[in-house]
Amino acid sequence: MGWRVFESFKKRRRFIVYSKELAELGFVIFRRQNENGGIKPHLFIRFKSKEGRLLTFAVDTTRIPSSQSPPDAYLITHAHSDHYGKSAMLSESSYCSEETAHALEIRYEKTYKGQTFQNGSCFSICGVEIQTFDVFHAPGSSAFYFENALGNSILITGDVKDARFLPKCDILLTEASYGDPADLSCYFKDDIGGLHQAVLSHIGERRIAFGAYEFGKSQKAVSILRGMGYNGPIAMNKKTLSLTEKFVDGAGNLIDLNGGGLNPEVDSESEAALCHEIKTPAQICDENDCRICIVPIGDLYSFGADTRKYVLTCRADYPFENIRLSDHLDVDGLTQMVRDISPKLTVIYHPNKSPRTDRFAQHLEKNGFKAFSINQIQNLVGNEKQLKSE
Template identity: 45%
Template sequence: MTEDEIFKDLGVVPFRRLNRSGRPAPHLSLRFDSHLFSIDTSRSPKSSVQPDAYLITHAHSDHYGKSAMISPDSLASRETARALEIRHERNYEGRTFPVGGSIVVDELELKTYSTGHTIGSVAFGWETEVGTRVLVTGDVKNYENLPKCDLLVTEANYGDPWDPSCRFEDDIVGFGDAVESGATFGAYAFGKAQRAISLIRALGCKDPVGMDDKSLALTRELLPDFGPLSPMEENGTDLNVVTPWELSRVKSDRKYVLTGRSDLPFTQIRLSDHLDFKGLMRMVEKISPEAALIYHPEGRRANMMAHHLRELGMASISVSEVHDSF
């Protein structure tokens, strides 16, 4: 089945907006019924076709909320909107909703579902006039709340079945051992830092934790009442959570970076905010879509995941295989 046949049957057509240079803008848009939704993409210039809504799944920069957040047509959870404001020091101009709640766009109800990727991260789901159930996930760590659908629009950060680095387990034991001995952890200010604090408290540690300014502001806002937190310079203990770029400034004999990356000069502890390949396949099996569109990231992993799903008999394309543009 060709791309055109897949989406014609479902009544949904994916598009990509072209920049002035003629290159595709980030991620994509979906046209269905009388609607056009842009998904995790940058804001369209005034001279371009305007979507009915910008769906912002979460506040990481590679999902382009910094651009879309100043549009009154943007949709984001309350936590995502606040995280965008703290990260980018500008007001969020769009509409918000509670995680798990609904929001209406031109009489169409969009339901939202937690994905466990970051605080406030959501998937959007709706049903078209012809009865097609669409689910747009953003990045996913926990798929238990996600419903079945006909068209799945999802991520493939670790979707390449032939890449060994796409199969992993989180090292909670190693993280716990490092917490007990007193350590400094390198973690991205939004997402990973809050997960580290949550795990530290879940492990029973009530000690003060020092943080860099941005991580501290985000954590205090998104995780209130999670024990004593303080600016890194004022912290009187050995336990710190700072951005990877701040690790070299901290005086500590035990430094770890909470990532799967191999290009940072510190001991790694694997704590991922994404599903690995096996988890992504379990998610697809649970959701059981008729077709899938893999939109993040663009490139090899999305292509390989779409290819693998086709080998399993599912109609599937990656974002780089979307040919229609506006």
């Protein structure tokens, strides 16, 4: 059965190299060329359903024109930009959690056109029963689990923070954002105490600005700050504020850093609209007596020496003091996840084009697990225009 899936796929498209292990399990994992000859993110899965239907599911990728044989489904694991929901959300064949759909709409100001589910529920795609699991990475982040005609299972996780509830499977597709065993920054524990200490040390003396990603990390920081008992205003940009109000219960008093203000010396309302005063984040904080800001990391540069600046990250390449706070598993956590799930084969697909995918795959191989990375996948499907010219 597995080989017939491969042969059927081979007849349809240019096929360079395949994985025997995957084919024997009844799956083909491949990549696609885009219109310019580059490689689309991230992966595509070809398999036969229990009803005998040959299907293609796209994983965290951009849309394909209808003229180029689009997949049967776009699976969106979460709403971070490097998982390409901005594009896939415009397809009626897209699938993501209700929270992810809301986050995509807020982030990109577009209407989500696909199908949604409650995280942790089961639903059907083209007759295939899909079980979903929360991976606790960002609000709404989901793992997808399903079986093919042979009864072999595949689990697609995207980025993972907590893998305790994930099921065993035959094939695991997962991430390696912090999967380099030779990089000390890939070993960490969340420094909640460091965040507490930063606030306690400076809150009465000067402003504190935390640099964080607008979706996921910013909401986590607000939850921690409120949980530690800080009830004062927290300033952030408009989009981060909308996401925080949506996904954080008890977010409290949030100040819009994009609110600005009008020049009081201008009397005419029409002239006032034209003379909108652009204020710095620090000015808006001062006007609102706001002592804590959570902003995109690049916006930390807009604050002067009167502000204590931190980056909430496990990365070590920013010119600010960092407080280790991550929405990912570190290399030990990722390794333990693979041990617990015990797949026959692990495919590391994120981050795209990063050596960390290769290094984590090699690390798994050394620990007795069959694995390969997205960079090793040479199963390549060309677009229609290119195929006709070859």
